[in-house]
Amino acid sequence: MLAGASDVSTPVGRSLSGLRERLRDATSEAHRELDAQLSAFDLTGFSGYRRFLQASAAALLPLEAALVKAGVADIFPDWPERSRSAAIAADLGRLGSAVQSTISVPPLTRSGVLGTMYVLEGSRLGAKFLLKTVADSADHRVGEATSYLSHGEGKRLWQSFLTKLSSEASCDDDEAIDAARLAFAAFEQAADRA
Numbered sequence: 001m002l003a004g005a006s007d008v009s010t011p012v013g014r015s016l017s018g019l020r021e022r023l024r025d026a027t028s029e030a031h032r033e034l035d036a037q038l039s040a041f042d043l044t045g046f047s048g049y050r051r052f053l054q055a056s057a058a059a060l061l062p063l064e065a066a067l068v069k070a071g072v073a074d075i076f077p078d079w080p081e082r083s084r085s086a087a088i089a090a091d092l093g094r095l096g097s098a099v100q101s102t103i104s105v106p107p108l109t110r111s112g113v114l115g116t117m118y119v120l121e122g123s124r125l126g127a128k129f130l131l132k133t134v135a136d137s138a139d140h141r142v143g144e145a146t147s148y149l150s151h152g153e154g155k156r157l158w159q160s161f162l163t164k165l166s167s168e169a170s171c172d173d174d175e176a177i178d179a180a181r182l183a184f185a186a187f188e189q190a191a192d193r194a
């Protein structure tokens with residue numbers, strides 16, 4: 001009875017529906033809310049863009065640190081190409097600012113690494129849209145601080161992430177979903193505070 005069995009788990013905890021679809025369904029509401037929160041920042045203005053970067057960094061840095069601690073490079077050998085902590089810190093530096101207090105995030109399991117990576121890699125898709133807004137800024141300082149939003153452009157990092165995700169045989173889907181929800185919550189918290 002495979003057809004329509006969208007939420008049935010095998011004994012090893014693997015859902016019969018794709019993990020990516022489950023992650024998307026489980027976080028779509030959080031994505032919508034974050035989207036609405038972020039749209040309140042005026043990305044074309046110096047201070048609005050700086051606040052947006054500060055909020056993003058306050059979540060991104062601790063999440064990336066937790067990934068590193070959990071051995072993300074063992075699962076994604078191209079991790080140095082995916083990490084954006086240095087890029088966002090450099091953007092903030094260009095705007096005369098620095099990363100301020102960060103959100104605290106719990107340690108990650110291997111499945112948690114996959115769920116967190118889903119959120120961070122997915123955020124590149126939104127970044128593409130945001131970059132278009134930033135490009136309309138009349139303030140040249142804003143246009144020159146886009147290492148984070150343009151990071152990985154042309155490298156198909158989202159596609160290669162999805163390939164990796166679908167080939168992961170030993171992932172506890174529920175753990176991955178919990179981690180993805182926590183990652184979205186970290187961005188929401190950071191945006192709330194900004």
Ligand code: HEM
Pocket residue numbers: 020023024031034035036038039118119120121122123124125126127129130183184187
């Ligand atoms: C205002 C800001 C944002 C906008 C306008 C936006 C927009 C989008 C759009 C249009 C897609 C689908 C792109 C496609 O399928 O080609 C997408 C996907 C995604 N975004 Fe965002 N996004 C934003 C912020 C974020 C942030 C901050 C995160 C995470 C921290 C995020 C996480 C994701 C994820 C995980 C996906 C993949 C969903 C899937 O599995 O298909 N987004 N976003």
